Amino acid sequence: MNNITLSLSDLGLMLLWAALLVLVGYLIVVLKRFNDTLKDLQEILNSNKENIEGTLNELPSIAKNIDSITGEVSHDVKAVRDTIDTITEKSGAAANSLTDTDSIITGITAIIQMAVFIKNFWGDTFPKKKRVL
Numbered sequence: 001m002n003n004i005t006l007s008l009s010d011l012g013l014m015l016l017w018a019a020l021l022v023l024v025g026y027l028i029v030v031l032k033r034f035n036d037t038l039k040d041l042q043e044i045l046n047s048n049k050e051n052i053e054g055t056l057n058e059l060p061s062i063a064k065n066i067d068s069i070t071g072e073v074s075h076d077v078k079a080v081r082d083t084i085d086t087i088t089e090k091s092g093a094a095a096n097s098l099t100d101t102d103s104i105i106t107g108i109t110a111i112i113q114m115a116v117f118i119k120n121f122w123g124d125t126f127p128k129k130k131r132v133l
Helices: 009-046 049-125
Strands: none
Touching: 009 049
């Protein structure tokens, strides 16, 4: 009878070779899928070649339109900014004038309160006589 002996280093080498074979098999599957994806991409590009070329030919005019629109928007924003600055100045002046009239409003309120107090006092002190018919 023949005896076969395996050392631990032989067993380790066999495991490494098996892992390498699995890795090569996995790499083959990945490369095949990558190749299929490239074929699909090539087919899509070939079927849409005219549309892609048309779009690429239109890009300069699109960029020119975007540039002109950007210029117009910039001009409008500057005009609006000037208007907002003017409104801010006017509202600041209005706020200052309201603080100046605050003392006048306080005085008028005091006069009205005094008139109401006098009316109530007069009505309580000298009630109206009811006429009997």
